[in-house]
Amino acid sequence: MDFASFGFIFRFLPIFMILYFVAPEKVKNLVLFLGSLVFYAWGDKTRLTMLFAAIIFDYVLALFMGICKKRWVRFIFFMAGVTLNLSFIALSHQSSWVVPAGTLIYCMQSISYLSECYRGTVQPQKDFIKLGVYISMFPQMNLGPVVGYRDMEEQLSHRKVDVEKVKSGLIRFIVGLAKKVILANSICVFWNTVSAANPEDLSTLTAWIGFASFGFKIYFDFSGYSDMATGLAQIMGFSLKENFNYPFTATSVKDFWSRWQISLSVWFKDYVYIPLGGSRYGILRKWFNMLLTWLLVGAWYGIAYHFYAWGLWFFFWMVLESSFLGKLLEKLPEHVTRIYTWLVIIVSLSFFAADSISQSMDYIMVLFGMKGVGLVDRMALFSLKSQIILIAVAIVSAMPWVHNAAQRLRNSEGGLGMAITRVSEKLFPALLLILTLAYMVKGY
Amino acid sequence: MILDKKKNTAGTVVFLAGILLVFAVFDFVKQDIGRDKLLQITTYMDFFLNVKVVNGVYLAEDDYYIEQHLPQTYPASLHEEKLLQITELVQDYPQTQVILIPTADNILTDYLPWQAPYLNERNLLTAVEDAIGDDHVIDVFPAFVEHVQEGVYFKTDSRITSVGAYYIYREWAKTCASFPFWYQLDKLETVKSNFVGDMVATIGVKSDVKDQIKVFPHVLTQQVSINYDNEMTADSYVSENRLTSEDAYDYFLDGDYGVTIIDTEFKNGKALFVLKDDNANVVIPLLAPHYEKIYAVDLQHFTGDLKEYMKDCDIYDQFDVLVMYGCDSFLEEFMY
Numbered sequence: 001m002d003f004a005s006f007g008f009i010f011r012f013l014p015i016f017m018i019l020y021f022v023a024p025e026k027v028k029n030l031v032l033f034l035g036s037l038v039f040y041a042w043g044d045k046t047r048l049t050m051l052f053a054a055i056i057f058d059y060v061l062a063l064f065m066g067i068c069k070k071r072w073v074r075f076i077f078f079m080a081g082v083t084l085n086l087s088f089i090a091l092s093h094q095s096s097w098v099v100p101a102g103t104l105i106y107c108m109q110s111i112s113y114l115s116e117c118y119r120g121t122v123q124p125q126k127d128f129i130k131l132g133v134y135i136s137m138f139p140q141m142n143l144g145p146v147v148g149y150r151d152m153e154e155q156l157s158h159r160k161v162d163v164e165k166v167k168s169g170l171i172r173f174i175v176g177l178a179k180k181v182i183l184a185n186s187i188c189v190f191w192n193t194v195s196a197a198n199p200e201d202l203s204t205l206t207a208w209i210g211f212a213s214f215g216f217k218i219y220f221d222f223s224g225y226s227d228m229a230t231g232l233a234q235i236m237g238f239s240l241k242e243n244f245n246y247p248f249t250a251t252s253v254k255d256f257w258s259r260w261q262i263s264l265s266v267w268f269k270d271y272v273y274i275p276l277g278g279s280r281y282g283i284l285r286k287w288f289n290m291l292l293t294w295l296l297v298g299a300w301y302g303i304a305y306h307f308y309a310w311g312l313w314f315f316f317w318m319v320l321e322s323s324f325l326g327k328l329l330e331k332l333p334e335h336v337t338r339i340y341t342w343l344v345i346i347v348s349l350s351f352f353a354a355d356s357i358s359q360s361m362d363y364i365m366v367l368f369g370m371k372g373v374g375l376v377d378r379m380a381l382f383s384l385k386s387q388i389i390l391i392a393v394a395i396v397s398a399m400p401w402v403h404n405a406a407q408r409l410r411n412s413e414g415g416l417g418m419a420i421t422r423v424s425e426k427l428f429p430a431l432l433l434i435l436t437l438a439y440m441v442k443g444y
Numbered sequence: 445m446i447l448d449k450k451k452n453t454a455g456t457v458v459f460l461a462g463i464l465l466v467f468a469v470f471d472f473v474k475q476d477i478g479r480d481k482l483l484q485i486t487t488y489m490d491f492f493l494n495v496k497v498v499n500g501v502y503l504a505e506d507d508y509y510i511e512q513h514l515p516q517t518y519p520a521s522l523h524e525e526k527l528l529q530i531t532e533l534v535q536d537y538p539q540t541q542v543i544l545i546p547t548a549d550n551i552l553t554d555y556l557p558w559q560a561p562y563l564n565e566r567n568l569l570t571a572v573e574d575a576i577g578d579d580h581v582i583d584v585f586p587a588f589v590e591h592v593q594e595g596v597y598f599k600t601d602s603r604i605t606s607v608g609a610y611y612i613y614r615e616w617a618k619t620c621a622s623f624p625f626w627y628q629l630d631k632l633e634t635v636k637s638n639f640v641g642d643m644v645a646t647i648g649v650k651s652d653v654k655d656q657i658k659v660f661p662h663v664l665t666q667q668v669s670i671n672y673d674n675e676m677t678a679d680s681y682v683s684e685n686r687l688t689s690e691d692a693y694d695y696f697l698d699g700d701y702g703v704t705i706i707d708t709e710f711k712n713g714k715a716l717f718v719l720k721d722d723n724a725n726v727v728i729p730l731l732a733p734h735y736e737k738i739y740a741v742d743l744q745h746f747t748g749d750l751k752e753y754m755k756d757c758d759i760y761d762q763f764d765v766l767v768m769y770g771c772d773s774f775l776e777e778f779m780y
């Protein structure tokens with residue numbers, strides 16, 4: 001079920017919240033678990049079986065790992081669990097190269113849990129419901145964030161709910177919903193036109209505007225769903241780590257990946273890169289580990305060659321930055337390094353958005369004026385004029401300027417600043433919600 | 445789980461009230477008035493954001509909603525494919541005439557937003573002329589350009605009006621026959637004054653702009669027998685009941701059918717075979733007085749073997765073939 005749907009907002013969520021808050025404390029996890037299963041089953045009941053099987057297998061395998069002292073036996077149980085979860089991913093992607101995000105999320109959380117149990121950093125969870133809540137918690141099932149078991153273990157037993165948390169969670173949800181419904185959906189209109197055309201029918205400027213729009217679209221999509229997930233979890237008393245930290249302010253590719261889908265980067269670092277040996281065994285081994293990790297990151301977004309190429313693209317720049325480029329970038333002015341990062345990101349989108357490697361190459365050639373219908377055409381000029389305000393709104397929303405200004409106002413001691421803060425804190429979420437609902441009705 | 449005792453009661457009340465409010469809002473959204481109010485907000489937002497195209501429709505000057513046809517949507521390979529097909533048709537039926545109706549974005553160019561891109565349909569027409577010869581093509585572009593101010597297009601619909609149909613008929617008549625023009629523009633009768641066309645539904649916003657559906661009195665008074673897909677018959681070119689349907693343009697020839705067979709009152713032994721789209725439905729009744737029989741085939745809905753069907757119909761003293769499409773639907777729908 002999509003968070004940005006009437007069914008979720010006006011049916012599932014209120015009914016679930018009533019049950020969750022009316023339920024006694026001891027039963028809240030059970031309500032959340034059952035609610036998550038209903039949420040997951042809403043769209044596709046067949047995948048529910050896989051989710052349930054994953055929870056049961058993880059539960060049993062982890063208990064076995066807890067009992068066994070011998071490391072190699074624990075390793076066999078661990079690998080059995082990993083293989084099982086990967087097979088769920090493989091089964092889910094039979095019909096298309098994109099695996100449903102929900103399947104990826106719960107499989108990654110399962111692997112996180114099994115890894116921690118195997119390493120002995122956590123005790124196997126004896127309460128099946130708590131494990132079920134961790135693996136299947138519905139707020140994360142749209143597009144994450146992926147939460148490590150260590151970060152959730154304590155919260156599964158003890159979490160604090162208060163009015164302030166509920167209020168801020170609700171506002172966070174509304175902001176996320178607005179990012180998705182208003183910004184992502186509006187800005188992708190132009191991208192839809194560009195992506196429907198053959199690359200050779202595009203002008204260079206159209207391609208740049210198109211890919212910039214696509215970049216904003218996926219940012220507002222991913223960060224919007226993360227905000228919604230964080231907000232919903234907050235309402236229920238959970239505290240999830242931030243998944244985005246203004247990635248368009250990044251001054252290097254490395255910096256970008258420390259700000260974009262942070263939970264994903266952390267997961268791949270903790271459960272792929274470091275177990276492979278990280279940077280401990282010399283430079284060549286480090287690069288090999290990076291290569292494998294980036295190929296897997298590409299596969300996370302889609303099992304197709306152009307996604308692997310997308311991973312390779314980032315691997316290439318990460319290697320350059322770790323070799324010499326990083327030091328060079330440190331000496332350059334911030335706006336230059338920011339432009340460099342944007343260029344790398346925008347070109348990377350030609351791999352991400354394409355249907356094949358050859359189409360990616362066509363897009364890149366158009367971006368650099370080597371193919372297409374020239375540098376500028378009517379479509380580019382028209383889009384630039386008609387999209388300019390939307391792009392400006394998107395840029396302002398993607399940068400920390402508004403947040404910083406609000407912070408300054410909040411901290412100001414003057415009466416006016418305080419008054420503006422008070423009024424806007426009440427009015428802004430309400431207006432944003434009305435506007436979001438209007439856009440949802442329009443798109444319905 | 446620890447609950448803040450002091451705020452707990454008040455918080456729970458506010459929370460439950462909030463949940464009730466959610467249900468109330470849903471009820472509001474479901475109702476037409478609620479939807480309209482919310483859609484109005486998005487219209488204001490579109491204005492604020494300087495949005496000029498919504499769901500492939502230009503928000504043009506003078507309250508025109510004009511369908512967008514981007515060159516990128518119609519690649520060269522598609523043009524070539526259609527040219528080959530129309531050439532084959534003309535080879536099989538040398539009496540074929542082709543009318544390609546320009547879409548509004550090609551004629552109402554002054555009304556389009558600044559630098560709004562559109563497929564140059566003049567180039568398509570020239571390519572068709574080059575492929576099959578000028579004498580097979582009836583060029584209605586100049587007439588549309590000249591008379592655009594008279595309302596050849598609706599403001600809210602992508603199809604042509606009865607005025608547009610009149611100018612198509614006039615151009616067709618110039619090349620095909622000599623006889624009195626029975627239709628007079630000043631005699632057009634309004635049959636629906638609050639028509640909201642397909643473009644408004646496409647953009648999904650509330651619009652106060654309304655069009656009028658008009659019809660020539662002659663169309664209403666002719667004796668005719670019409671068979672739609674061998675399933676339904678009618679004795680008029682227009683269907684009154686369609687005026688209140690979702691698409692009131694179906695008033696003309698009752699909308700979309702694979703095969704429409706028209707037996708007119710003019711027994712002159714001549715038959716016309718029309719390959720057509722929606723636009724032609726408003727033109728065909730004007731052509732009727734020149735034929736005893738008209739076969740109108742809409743390839744979007746036709747399921748049989750076209751070539752066989754044409755052979756079966758070719759039993760008259762004179763068997764004319766007319767291809768009448770909007771330029772966009774010619775590229776999208778025409779097949780032979």
